[in-house]
Amino acid sequence: MTAQLIDGVKTAERIRSNIKDEVAEWIAGGNPAPGLATVLVGENPASQVYVRSKQKACGEAGIESYGFNLPGTATQEEVEALVRQLNADPKVNGILVQLPLPAGLDEEKVLREIKIEKDVDGFHPLNIGRLAQKGREPLFIPCTPYGCMVLLEETGIKLSGAKAVVLGRSNIVGMPVALLLVRADATVTICHSRTKDLPAVVCEADVLVAAIGKAEMVRGDWVKPGAVVIDVGINRVEDASKTKGYRLVGDVAFDEVKEVAAFITPVPGGVGPMTIAMLLQNTLRAAKMSK
Numbered sequence: 001m002t003a004q005l006i007d008g009v010k011t012a013e014r015i016r017s018n019i020k021d022e023v024a025e026w027i028a029g030g031n032p033a034p035g036l037a038t039v040l041v042g043e044n045p046a047s048q049v050y051v052r053s054k055q056k057a058c059g060e061a062g063i064e065s066y067g068f069n070l071p072g073t074a075t076q077e078e079v080e081a082l083v084r085q086l087n088a089d090p091k092v093n094g095i096l097v098q099l100p101l102p103a104g105l106d107e108e109k110v111l112r113e114i115k116i117e118k119d120v121d122g123f124h125p126l127n128i129g130r131l132a133q134k135g136r137e138p139l140f141i142p143c144t145p146y147g148c149m150v151l152l153e154e155t156g157i158k159l160s161g162a163k164a165v166v167l168g169r170s171n172i173v174g175m176p177v178a179l180l181l182v183r184a185d186a187t188v189t190i191c192h193s194r195t196k197d198l199p200a201v202v203c204e205a206d207v208l209v210a211a212i213g214k215a216e217m218v219r220g221d222w223v224k225p226g227a228v229v230i231d232v233g234i235n236r237v238e239d240a241s242k243t244k245g246y247r248l249v250g251d252v253a254f255d256e257v258k259e260v261a262a263f264i265t266p267v268p269g270g271v272g273p274m275t276i277a278m279l280l281q282n283t284l285r286a287a288k289m290s291k
Contacts, residue, residue, distance in 0.1 A: 147274025
């Protein structure tokens, strides 16, 4: 059996096309274009690439993009003051502070400064708290976990009653996606570096979300036949045959696991494109909420 690919590129393109149409309709109705402010502190090359890709996606969808760059020497107060300024700006519907911040800055304090109504990244403690509580709804769902859930919907798998294993417990992916799976009535196990007999635990999963940040850690014999595998990882491994000298791989040994699983996301081309699509979705939602 060879797994069916879950194509994040096609799914994201469809979502972004729908958002573009919705934005055009929103503007045609006499409303201002939705606005997203990106805050980049320092000169982390990867963060610069991510911010540029988000700004480009905004432009393609008809969303106004406002970029704010602070030097790596910026103080905690300077970053928080910028966030407060953006909170007060009616043109800005969503605020995205690109993580990680330079050493010495308190990320949580910065995120807490973002008005919950503009927290399109979904990382404000109130949004995460609502996500964790039964009967409460967050205003925004973190973008990468949100994208994972949409890709799971694409497979048609019934999550209710399914055994789900989340490999990784980060605030950005692992914990929020586990909470979303609980909301979908899956039975969820969260694994991490202290989990005993990790392969045996993973092998129980009907649904596996790998977000551990270790290249090709999950092997074929770890995976239950017929499982759905969502690979969030993106890692560089040396490859002299490539022009850049490396290639990108996930947290899952793709060539092994695809022969066991029923569905699998590729890397690249799986979860990655979904993150930006869901950011655009959240920004449009924020604009509509502000009316």
